[in-house]
Amino acid sequence: MALATQPSPAADRTAADHAPGATSLLEPAALQRISRMELMASQVMDGYVQGLHRSPHVGFALDFAQHRPYVAGDDVRRIDWRVFAKADRYYIKQYEVSTNLRCQIVLDASASMAYRGPNDPLSKFRFAQFVAAALAYVVLHQQDAAGLVTFDSRVRAFVPARSTPSQLMRLLRTIDETPAERESGIGPILHEVAERIDRRGMVVVISDLFEDAGKLTEAVHHLRHKRHEVILLQVMSDDELTFPFRTWSEFENLEQAGDKMKLDPAQVRAGYLDAVAKHQKALTDGMAKLNVSHLLLNTSKPFDAALATYLARRAGRK
Amino acid sequence: MSFLMGSLAWWVVGAAAVSLPVLIHLLHRQKTRPVPWAAMMFLRASVLQQKHRKKVDNWLLMLLRLAVLALLVFLLGRPLLSGGITNPLASDAPVDIGVVVDHSLSTRRLAADGAGATGPGGGAALIGDAASGGSAGSAPGDSRATVYDAAVAAVARLADPALLRPSDTVSVVLAEHSPRVLTPLPVPRDALGGTLDALRKQPPGLSAGSIPDAVRRARELVGRGRNTRKVILVVSDGQRADWQPKDAAAWTAAVGQRVKGVESAVRVYDVPVAPAAGKPNLTVGDLGVSPAVVGVNRPAAVTATVVNTGPAEVPATDARLLVDGREVARQSVAALPVAASRTLRFDHSFASANSHAVEVRVDARDALDADDAAAASAYVWPALPVLVIDGQLSGAALDASGTESALRAFRRSRYLTTALLSDAAAADTPPLAKVTLAGVADPKLPALELDDYALVVVNDVPALPAVLQNKLLDYAKSGHGVWFILGRNTERGLVRDQLAAANLMHLDVADQQAAAESPVLVDVREPQHPTLAGFAADPARNGLAGLTALKWWSVKPRDADARVPLATATGDPLMIDRPIGSNGGRVVVWTTPVDGASGWNNWPTVRAFAPLVNVTAYHLAAGWTKGQENRRLDSGQPLVWTGPADPPVAWAEVTRPDGTKARARPLVRDARQIVRFSDTYLPGRYELRFDRSELPPVYYGVGIDRRELDEAALTDDDRAWLAADDHKYVERSLAPTDLAAALGGGGGKGVELWPLLAGGLLAFLLAETFMTWRVMRRQVGPAGGVGAVGLPAAV
Secondary structure, eight states: OOOOOOOOOTTOOSGGGSOSSGGGGSOHHHHHHHHTSOOOOOSOOSSOOOTTSOOSOTTOOOOEEEEEEOOTTSOGGGBOHHHHHHHSSOEEEEEGGGOOOEEEEEEEOSGGGGOOOTTOSSOHHHHHHHHHHHHHHHHHHTTOEEEEEEESSSEEEEEEEEOSTTHHHHHHHHHHHOOOOSOOOHHHHHHHHHHHOOSOOEEEEEEOOOSOHHHHHHHHHHHHHTTOEEEEEEEEOHHHHHOOOOSOEEEEESSSTTOEEEEOHHHHHHHHHHHHHHHHHHHHHHHHHTTOEEEEEETTSOHHHHHHHHHHHHHHHO | OEETTOOHHHHHHHHHHHTHHHHHHHHHHHOOEEEEESOHHHHHHHHHHHHHHHHHHHHHHHHHHHHHHHHHHHHHTOEEEEOSTTOTTSSSOOEEEEEEEEOSGGGGSBBOTTSSOOSBOOOOOOGGGTTTOOSTTSOBTOTTOBHHHHHHHHHHGGGOTTTSOTTOEEEEEEESSSOEESOSSOEEGGGHHHHHHHHHHSOOOOSOOOHHHHHHHHHHHHTTSSOSEEEEEEEEOOBHHHHOTTOHHHHHHHHOOOOTTSOOSEEEEEEEOOBOSSOOOEEEEEEEEESSSEETTSEEEEEEEEEEOSSSOBOOEEEEEEETTEEEEEEEEOOBOTTOEEEEEEEEEOSSSEEEEEEEEEOOOOSOSGGGEEEEEEEEEOOEEEEEEEGGGTTOOOOTTOHHHHHHHOSTTHHHHHHHHSOGGGTTSOOSEEEEEEETTOTTGGGOOGGGSSEEEEESOSSOOHHHHTTHHHHHHTTOEEEEEOOTTOOHHIIIIIHHHTTSOOEEEOSSOEEEEEEEEEEESOTTSTTTHHHHHOGGGOOGGGOEEEEEOOEEEOOTTOEEEEEETTSOEEEEEEEETTTTEEEEEESSOOOSTTSSBSGGGSTTHHHHHHHHHHHHTTTTTTTOSOBEEOTTOOEEEEEESSSOOSOEEEEOTTSOEEEEOOEEETTEEEEEEOOOOSOEEEEEEESSTTSOOEEEEEOOOGGGGOOOBOOHHHHHHHTOTTTOSSOEEOOGGGTHHHHSGGGOOEEEOHHHHHHHHHHHHHHHHHHHHHHHHHHHOOTTGGGGGTSOOOO
């Protein structure tokens, strides 16, 4: 998978942060851990679903596509007994229309995502890129359709969900080529995404969610109204969660040049943490009401472990 | 309101300290570092939310910190609240009282009638009886009550329950040469009886006293008390020497730095106890033993001066001479008018060698007993062993049977030997020297042990015997004397080469011996030289004026340390004296002989000859006998004993006049042992005994501190200086019956406010701590960030 190396986002500050290409987004070790999971859709999907995705349309005639090995959780009724008789192994028959999960990954590429704390291995955006790539890989690997939306204050790229083999490369290239810049406006973007996705499916939002919790909830509500399953993956730096600064500092807004605040961090720390906590609580409460998964990812921890944990939790809930 | 530390510099420092928080705050603001930041929405929200409340808290905190510093500066400035009615603390606060009791020698004087002497009298013990004396045995009401007794009686008034409050404390210091503390811890009123008993049992003082030193010690003691008011009472006879008026350094050290117009923390009151006026007083002093070298059973004279130092005539009395504590002579002293003096002379022969204590005492019942005696010690010499190597004795064998036969064997050296064997002033007395004669070629000469002799006389020899050539320098360096007498037998090689080769003396020699046509008078160039001083001091024995010389060796000494006490009128040295080494060894060269018959000079025929020979011999033996001189020390002057390195002394025990003993360890320096003892402030006889029984005891006499005899009391001018507003070392004088004025409630004119302020400071500090905690808590927030507030933890 030789992809052209793209310049890294302007705000990403170290060489380690700069991916040499799209393939660097898929580290073998991380993929190995994640790909053991199947992305489970907890809702009944629209369309024809086979295999993992339960469908009300059982017994509908389908075009055979391929066999694949049986894994725990598959409906035993779908085991191809003929193959079993020949090969003494369990195989599932798969058909063309079994790729019915349509996962749209919405990646925040605003300048605020470019933050990288002194102790963070990756910037928030690089972290988000890895998460998006991993998700795309997993979704496509299980023959489902994956799409991508990158945005700042407007939609920067919109790749419709597909399950074709070339889709992964396209998604990875788009993810990797996207720099983190400009202001974010996640609320309007989600409204727009809700309007532009015609078939219901899964929408995974990867962002720091620095947006008014009310507006955000409203936007997510719109998506839910369109009967999408929504997963909010909130990426935050450890610094943003603990505010460890001690000396007098001048905080410069990453999204707005010239917006600076000179203050004593010790004085505002308590208030800051209070504001973060309130925001998070409002988000969590709002998302819980909408039955939306909200996962906070800390950039100081490995993204694959976080994702694997989440997927395992989803599998358990099924 | 006033301040004990109210200088301008202090307030400048204080203002700087108070402005410190503001400065730190401003400086702290200046340094910022840029941080690119994403979560500005939360930052903006927190700043808006907390701005107002923080502002108030921070201002409050800043004010509290400023107040703490200002209060600290104020407190360290030691504010003093003055004024009677408005001062709630001045009413009847308990007092820590330091009592300085003058225990100097002058307090042995009789007290004036009614000077508070209701306690036991006495104090009549003489110097030597100090240990057994004391005032404890005297009957109350004795008319011979001393100043010290009166002082103790004044202190005893403090035991009056009406005078002291239950929480008052008393500390007592005796003003002696160095202050002596009777009560290491402040004594409460109820336990004062024991302290008074201890005071009464003190033997009378013998040393000088320093009031400022004692006040300084008392100030340290009252500082240990818990009461806020501190008072020091100085009960003394007001002797000027003890009080050291006009000595600002001593008094500043005593009472601390005083600031004009500021009430001192510790106030000092003078409680004078007057000595009896008009009482006669005799003082014995200037005790001396002559001659300088005293031999066994040889006549010696003990002289002392008796002075009437009182204001009245002293009637006739007896004076006694005590040797080693036993009375050996007595004579009467006629009545002495005011300021008159008389020299007493006791003739006495000491029957045994070594050290003897000598004391002259007058039996006077006068104002001060301690100066009625004077003490010294006399060292009685055993005979000095002298080896005479005589060039005129050539051919004669060393006669083991003694001097008599040797004298028969030759004629020329008779003069020298005779002079050595007998002081011409008293020809029938036992000799001071024990002479061994030897010829140059004597076969027994090499076997002689030079160290057995105090000095070696090399008389008119042609050349140094080979056996002596290499020995004489070491012999002289170890503290012995070598005496070369040049004569007609002497060869030039001895004078020019051998003396230099032996490193004893370097001389330039003229080609020929100098000769005068007519006798040349001898020029005494150094009348104070030890060999000649006696002749200058005693005109009766001064025969030096008649000395003449006709012929002599014309030499010039080249050694820088060589002295020429005697020379011819033409300038040629007749006597050259040079010290050798550091142990008192020396070499003396006479450039003209003593044989009388040679016609070189007239010396053996003059009266001064025998004394001159003897004194020269003693001078040369000074290293051998170093440290054995007659001893009369002044108070405080250290006693020093030196002796040969053998036998080694482990310790020496000093018995003081009051019977107390102390041990001193000898130092060994240049092969001699040195014992030094500095605590000689008590007058009287000091006895030095050694752990080696072969060393006889040595006595020293220490005189009284003459300053204590000074009758001068503090003048009005002195008292005005002590109480001057500039420093106020002493508040004022109080009568012993008026102590309440110092201790009662009315005395407190100013009270330090530090206890109150310290409480306030503590309260401010607590408030500051609380505020800091409050602000810090708000500033820092939860320890773990948002994860700790119960929200879904970041993964």
